[in-house]
Amino acid sequence: MLISSEIESGASGSTARSNAELSRLAQENCFTFGAEFLPGVVTRAEGMYLWTASGQKVMDWTSGQMSCLLGHGHAEIVKTVTESARSLDHLYSGMISPPVIDLATALVNQLPRGLDKAMFLSTGGESNECAIRLAKLFTGRFEMVGLAASWHGSTSGAQGVQYNAGRKSCGPLMPGMHMLPSPDAYRAVFRNPDGSHDWKTELDYGWSMIDKASCGSLAAVIVEPVQSSGGMIPLPPGYMRALKAHCEQRNMLLIVDEAQTAMGRSGDLFAINHADNGGVVPDILTMSKTLGNGLPLSAVVTSNHIAQHARENGFMFYTTHANDPLPAAVGLKTLQIVLRDDAALLHHARRMGHQLHAGLHDIMSRYACIGYIRGRCLMLGVEIVKDRREGTTADIEVGKRISAKAMELGLSAMISAKSYFSGCIRIAPPIIISDEEMQWGLRTFEKALELTEGSGRIRENGLQTPL
Incomplete structure (x- = not known):
């Protein structure tokens, strides 16, 4: 039990307490949710960096949970939070406020026709759960289709359209959930005569299996433009259009989840704008x-038509923080910053993405454990394998050691360390990252590889250097 002095010190006094003390309290009182806490207790975050209770400075190469697009503690966002907390923080769900109206207006003005009305919730899982229920109501059907290696959240509906360990030991999922193969070119089963990924045959085959399994009540497909948790797998050029065609053949809706790709992260304001998606x-x-x-x-x-149908047919998705003004004000400010600096910021993100891609490929030439690099702009994944010269077998343990060593060196480069996600280190820094910070990150990442047993350093003669 905490003594009164510990309670009184609280968060404001956390930097004065040791990492060991805070870690002990975390172990005693905090509930884990699928992964163990990392050793360093973070007490401060600003810009590109985190600081731990032990005083370590860490570059954040994952933008928190792939979220802090503009970095931690952005001055304009801090000001918005402060002003909103003082003047308009939380309301009854049925009430509407200027920040919500303004954010909805700003968003739909930037989106293509057919995406006409917006509502706001708290998490990606919540928004996808809402989208799934909306699709079921509109179509009058209940079967959903997802892509293997996707991640759409931890709510019941979202869990059903993804493959991960969160599905285990919690009883049956919602009925009518189907899965298409992930369009992973690196480990593809379907290949053209030249060895390239035959994603079209793969997709057609997946649909043929779903048609056989379906009870005739297919409602919608949900897909990420870049499968982040699955290893930063971008949909191949033309895939989104082919997927939309399959939906139209079956009178299904298409749901696109831009949890991580929106607002410039993928090089476009929204990933659906990317040329590879064919204007879908x-x-x-x-x-x-x-x-x-x-x-x-x-x-x-969603569209005016779907929104009107939902209104007329009693669609209900009440939650405590639906259309809350404070987070809406933050979203509006984030969008305003991205739009205000649109040309410069998106150009910078693309340039940094090219720099990251080139730097990782240069490192790959010296380490056999890097099997493949993929992604889009500032969303890149590094596949860690036993030895790329011998196959594509993932080596999750080596990947964990590389990630841990990088953290020791002051670089947060997290790994999807579950077997169903193949062991890919995901890199998605804030898009404000500078040239100097990018180069430091690349040097530190290579140093982590150099110091990790099993990384397979390749000497100039092509032989592997033992560690």
């Missing part, structure tokens, strides 16, 4: 993470 406009678009720059804010955007 989803029936429902969800956003979270980057929209609130790390604060709990998500959005569901």
Whole structure:
């Protein structure tokens, strides 16, 4: 039990307490949710960096939970939070406020026709749960289709359209959940005669299996433009259009989840704008993470037709923080910053993405444990394998050691350390990262590889250097 002095010190006094003391309190009183806490207790975050209770400075190469698009503690966002907390923080869900109206207006003005009305919630899982229920109501059907290696949240509906350990030991999922193969070119089973990924045959085969399994009540497909948790797998050029065609053949809706790709992270304001997607406009678009720059804010955007049908047919998705003004004000400020600095910021993000991609490929030439590098702009994944010259077998343990060593050296580069996600180190720094910070991060990442047993350093003669 905490003594009164510990209670009184609280968060404001956390920097004065040792990392060991804080870690002990965390172990005694905090509930874990699927992963162990990292050793360093973070007491401060600013810009590109985190500081732990032991005084270590760490570059954040994952933008928190892939969310802090503009970095931690952005001055304009801090000011918005402060002013909103003072003047308009939380309301009854049925009430509407200027920040919500203004954010909805700003968003739909930036989105293509057919994405006309928005509502706001707290998390990506919540927004996807809402989108799934909206699709079921509109179509009058209940079967949902997702992509293997996707992540859409931890609510019951979202869990059903993804493969991960969160599905285990919690009883049956919602009925009518189906899965398409992940379009992973690196480990693809379907290949063209030249060895390239035959994603079209793969997709057609997946649908043929779903058609056989379906009870005739297919409602919608949900997909990420870049499968982040699955290892930063971008949808191949033309895939979104082919997926939309399959939906239209079956009178299904298309839901696109832009939790991580929206607001410039993927090089476009929204990933659905990318040329590879062929101008496809989803029936429902969800956003979270980057929209609130790390604060709990998500959005569901759909057409006038679907919104009107929902209104007329009693659609209800009440939650405590639906359309809350404070997070909406933060989302509006984030969007305003991105739009205000649009040309410069998106150009910078693309340039930094090219620099990151080139730097990682240079490192790859010296380490056999790097099997593949993929992604888009400032969303890149590094596949860690036993030895790329011998195959594509993942080596999650080596990946964990590389990630841990990077953290020791002051670089937060997290790994999808579950077997169903293949062991890919995901890199998604804030898009404000500078040239100097990028180069430091690349040097530190290579140093982590150099100091990790099993990384497979390649000498100039092509032989592997033992560690």
